[in-house]
C-alpha cells in the first residue's frame with residue numbers, strides 16, 4: 001500500500017538529518033510522526049547506497065517500522081555507544097531544551113539519547129517555542145502507588161509556584177495508556193515552565209516517577225524543516241527567527 005505524502009516540513013527536516021548519516025554509523029532511531037518520516041528516508045538511503053548501519057530503536061513502533069523497511073534493529077546494549085540519535089520533539093526552546101513524550105516514548109528515547117554522542121532533533125516550525133510548557137509535559141510513572149505519586153507531583157508543582165495545574169492520567173479510550181515499559185503517563189498541563197531545570201530536578205526526586213519528558217542539555221542540533229522544503233539549523237542559544245515561533249511558522 002502506498003504511503004500518504006509526508007508533511008513537507010517534516011520531510012525536509014528528516015532528509016537533512018539523514019544526510020548527516022555516514023556508512024558504518026551506530027544510530028538511535030526516535031519515535032513519532034517526524035521520526036517515522038526519518039526512518040523511511042534512512043531506509044531508502046541505506047538501500048540505495050548500500051550503507052552498513054547498526055540501529056537501536058526508541059520504541060516498539062519504531063522497531064517494527066524500521067524492520068519492515070529492511071533496517072536491522074539491535075538492542076541498545078548489544079550495540080553500545082551510539083554515534084548519533086535522530087528524534088522528534090514536542091517543543092524546542094532557544095537553549096535546545098526539549099519537551100518530549102507526546103507519544104509516550106520519552107523513557108526509551110532519553111536512554112537512547114544519553115547513549116549517543118550527538119542528539120539531532122528534527123521538527124517542523126510549530127515545535128519551536130520561546131518557553132517550554134504549552135505542550136503538556138509527559139511524566140512516566142509506575143502503576144504501583146499511582147495516586148500517591150500524582151499527589152507528590154502536585155505538591156512539587158505547588159512548591160515551584162506551578163500549583164492548580166491539571167495533572168491528567170493519559171488514557172487510551174477508557175483504559176490507562178500503557179508505555180512500552182508497562183508504566184502509566186501523567187500529562188502535566190503547565191502552560192509555561194519558567195525554570196525547566198528546577199522542575200526536572202523536583203520530578204526526578206519523586207520515587208514513583210520513572211522519567212519525565214524534559215530533555216535538558218541533551219540536544220546538540222535541531223533541524224527545523226519548513227513547508228517550502230528548506231531547513232533552519234538551530235545551535236544552542238541561536239537567535240530564533242520570530243517566524244519560527246510556534247503558531248507563526250506553520
Ligand SMILES: O=C[C@H](O)[C@H](O)[C@H](O)COP(=O)(O)O
Nearest residue numbers: 032033034101102103104105
Ligand atoms: O513520545 C514521543 C516522542 O517524544 C516524539 O518524538 C514526540 O512526541 C514528537 O512526535 P511527532 O514528531 O509525532 O510530533
